[in-house]
Amino acid sequence: MTAILEVEDLSKSFGGVRAVHQLSFTIYESDILGLIGPNGAGKSTLFNLINGVIAPDAGRVTFRGIDITGEAPYRIARHGLARTHQIVQPLANMTVLENCTVGACFGRENLPLARARQVAREMAVIAGLEDRLATPAAQLTIAGKKRLELARALSARPTLLLLDEALAGLNPTEIEHMIGVVRRIRERGITILIIEHLMQAIMSLSDRIIVLNSGQKLAEGVPAVVANDSSVIEAYLGDPALAEELHGEA
Amino acid sequence: MLRRPFFWIIALVIAVFALAPVFAGDVELRESLLLATIYITLASNLNLMLGYAGYVNFGSIVFFGLGGYICVFLMSAHGWPLAAATLAAGVAVSLLALLFGLGILRLRGAFFALSTIGVNEAVKAFVSNFEPWGGASGLYLSTELFEPLGGAMQALWIIYFLLVAVMGLSLYLSYAIKTSKFGLGLLAIGQNEDAAAVLGVPTPRYKAFAYSASAFLPALAGGLYFFKSAFIQPADAFDLALSTEAIAIVMLGGQGTITGAAVGAYFYEELRGWLLTSETFSHFQLVVAGALLLVIVLFFPGGLMGWIYGRWPRLRQVLE
Numbered sequence: 001m002t003a004i005l006e007v008e009d010l011s012k013s014f015g016g017v018r019a020v021h022q023l024s025f026t027i028y029e030s031d032i033l034g035l036i037g038p039n040g041a042g043k044s045t046l047f048n049l050i051n052g053v054i055a056p057d058a059g060r061v062t063f064r065g066i067d068i069t070g071e072a073p074y075r076i077a078r079h080g081l082a083r084t085h086q087i088v089q090p091l092a093n094m095t096v097l098e099n100c101t102v103g104a105c106f107g108r109e110n111l112p113l114a115r116a117r118q119v120a121r122e123m124a125v126i127a128g129l130e131d132r133l134a135t136p137a138a139q140l141t142i143a144g145k146k147r148l149e150l151a152r153a154l155s156a157r158p159t160l161l162l163l164d165e166a167l168a169g170l171n172p173t174e175i176e177h178m179i180g181v182v183r184r185i186r187e188r189g190i191t192i193l194i195i196e197h198l199m200q201a202i203m204s205l206s207d208r209i210i211v212l213n214s215g216q217k218l219a220e221g222v223p224a225v226v227a228n229d230s231s232v233i234e235a236y237l238g239d240p241a242l243a244e245e246l247h248g249e250a
Numbered sequence: 251m252l253r254r255p256f257f258w259i260i261a262l263v264i265a266v267f268a269l270a271p272v273f274a275g276d277v278e279l280r281e282s283l284l285l286a287t288i289y290i291t292l293a294s295n296l297n298l299m300l301g302y303a304g305y306v307n308f309g310s311i312v313f314f315g316l317g318g319y320i321c322v323f324l325m326s327a328h329g330w331p332l333a334a335a336t337l338a339a340g341v342a343v344s345l346l347a348l349l350f351g352l353g354i355l356r357l358r359g360a361f362f363a364l365s366t367i368g369v370n371e372a373v374k375a376f377v378s379n380f381e382p383w384g385g386a387s388g389l390y391l392s393t394e395l396f397e398p399l400g401g402a403m404q405a406l407w408i409i410y411f412l413l414v415a416v417m418g419l420s421l422y423l424s425y426a427i428k429t430s431k432f433g434l435g436l437l438a439i440g441q442n443e444d445a446a447a448v449l450g451v452p453t454p455r456y457k458a459f460a461y462s463a464s465a466f467l468p469a470l471a472g473g474l475y476f477f478k479s480a481f482i483q484p485a486d487a488f489d490l491a492l493s494t495e496a497i498a499i500v501m502l503g504g505q506g507t508i509t510g511a512a513v514g515a516y517f518y519e520e521l522r523g524w525l526l527t528s529e530t531f532s533h534f535q536l537v538v539a540g541a542l543l544l545v546i547v548l549f550f551p552g553g554l555m556g557w558i559y560g561r562w563p564r565l566r567q568v569l570e
Binding site for chain 2: 094098
């Protein structure tokens with residue numbers, strides 16, 4: 001197992017709030033690593049720290065052997081690390097194809113325009129947007145915009161993909177479809193770090209799971225073990241139904 | 251590019267501008283079209299920042315004025331020929347814009363807009379107190395400088411053709427950028443800068459390049475215009491009203507569209523010429539420009555081209 005991303009002692013505070021505190025973990029190539037935790041546990045902050053949207057106070061992020069700590073997001077994208085946003089960020093007045101072309105042009109392969117369009121089209125098809133290529137992103141439904149986030153990130157041909165709640169706000173059919181898409185992405189050899197609140201989905205998708213609470217790692221391991229971890233159950237006890245659901249899965 | 255109809259539409263516009271006053275033998279028409287070439291140049295280049303990258307440059311006129319000063323100074327004090335002086339002005343202003351751009355483009359929105367006014371006012375204050383450039387009273391050019399161009403009459407025609415060329419280059423520059431990877435990156439920045447950066451668009455560099463590119467041709471136009479006037483002073487060179495007019499033009503035509511900026515500039519110049527003849531109200535065009543801007547921002551945010559694309563969507567494939 002080769003490490004693709006190593007996070008060491010990463011910390012970030014906002015005012016007096018420790019959003020992420022001395023967090024360390026490793027993602028291995030071709031794995032799907034699930035990241036769960038209650039609201040405010042620091043999951044999205046962790047994503048922002050990894051892909052350079054915010055700079056950490058301390059710690060180190062190493063991506064494929066290169067120290068990328070504190071680099072600008074556009075440099076990190078070029079290394080082959082792509083992400084989606086929990087709150088969708090479409091380039092609203094541009095079409096689906098143009099959105100994806102931006103991803104392909106400025107991603108890992110730094111493609112010229114014509115080649116980038118081909119890649120963009122392929123990735124839009126994978127994400128299920130083949131009949132929406134000429135639609136302005138603003139006119140897509142929420143499910144469509146979620147798919148666009150994914151298609152755009154894939155167009156960069158990343159080696160590591162960060163998915164921030166790609167399933168939130170989708171109906172059961174759409175969730176089913178999205179899970180299929182994520183599986184197909186992994187089959188292409190892309191490593192995935194995924195934040196998700198839907199327990200069933202993340203338990204079945206992930207090879208390993210990390211549980212965050214108050215910016216710190218509460219537990220780490222294969223889904224079955226994590227779900228039975230007493231500290232995890234305790235962290236979730238504010239929501240007994242969820243604890244029950246975790247048990248059911250295990 | 252040669253196979254696209256829009257390339258030939260631009261060529262046709264250049265040909266009409268160049269030939270119409272010659273065949274009509276009409277000096278008045280030439281002078282009116284000359285102003286149109288300047289408005290089109292200013293609006294097209296402003297559009298690179300405003301329409302593509304989504305950054306409101308309120309002080310774009312500083313490029314025009316500074317270009318004028320550098321060109322006039324090199325000709326009057328150092329005896330440079332017109333071509334060398336205008337080109338040097340263009341290069342110098344572009345480089346300065348690149349430096350300024352790397353600094354002020356860290357700001358966004360209203361703060362950036364304010365800082366561009368600051369740049370214009372700072373340069374104006376500097377020039378007003380800079381003795382080698384004549385301070386507040388400005389610089390005069392001797393009419394002898396028209397001699398190498400075959401006398402004043404012929405020089406005016408030559409300057410006109412050069413300005414048409416600068417206008418044509420502005421349109422082609424806008425087109426080339428829009429259909430390039432650089433342009434795609436700028437448009438992405440214009441839509442959502444943070445998302446663009448996450449997708450890998452090198453935002454600081456692209457914005458600075460766009461700012462610098464948008465300075466070159468207005469500086470050439472400024473050089474030619476003030477050579478023609480044979481006189482330049484800070485109040486004319488760095489007139490913020492002209493900056494505001496350029497913004498109104500781009501909004502009127504439809505920001506981000508090349509056709510919109512050009513058509514908007516042409517009609518605005520015509521309208522201005524018509525309103526200026528009013529004796530009772532000098533600069534009445536500014537009142538009209540202000541009112542137009544308000545109406546457009548409130549009711550037609552897409553401008554003229556937005557409305558046209560809405561009615562005839564297929565035109566999108568022909569007009570940029």
